[in-house]
Amino acid sequence: MELWHAWTCPYCMRVRMALAEKGLPYAEREIDLGSKPPELLALNPAGGVPVLVADGVAIPESIVILQYLEDRYPERPLLPRDPLGRARARMLHDQVTARLGPQLLKLARGTPDEKAQAAEAVRAALATLEREAPERGFLVGDYSIADIALASLVLKLPAPLRPSGLGLPRLAAWEAAVAARPAVAANTAVPRQARA
Helix, strand or coil: CEEEECCCCHHHHHHHHHHHHCCCCCEEEECCCCCCCHHHHHHCCCCCCCEEEECCEEEECHHHHHHHHHHHCCCCCCCCCCHHHHHHHHHHHHHHHHHHHHHHHHHHHCCHHHHHHHHHHHHHHHHHHHHHCCCCCECCECCCHHHHHHHHHHCCCCHHHCHHHHCCHHHHHHHHHHHCCHHHHHHHCCCHHHHC
């Protein structure tokens, strides 16, 4: 397998975390999002990453890749076995992506008004999730794609907007537990260039 990715992209982080959790070896092609190589466009005409090439087939989109990895390598599951648990994990993955994903770019590059609106949207989304989160453990019981999705976004937020910074006790405990996982820590750390 070969993964085309950008180190800081939260959607690429999701795939790297899943590959690490499942203990799957892979080659990688880290790209500069400002200068996408033509080979990437041949794999994914939309030009986005991540793209996983498996058995000669290019698979774009993080959720599609996560589902492929789960179907192909079920030994270390990232989805619950029961249908309702699987549905809940997928639903949380999609909700987190829709509510928090668009806010990251606004927080990083928006106007002052956009940044303020994005910060408020993050606070509201996390407050809603706090009410639904279990008192302990992960979002749907065992560690799943729902946790991977939320970790990839929460761990990119400024400290005051993270659950621990917002005084959300359930999600703060979740944040600490998730950040301590080796697969998460290794794939959300400072960009490689800064670590070298």
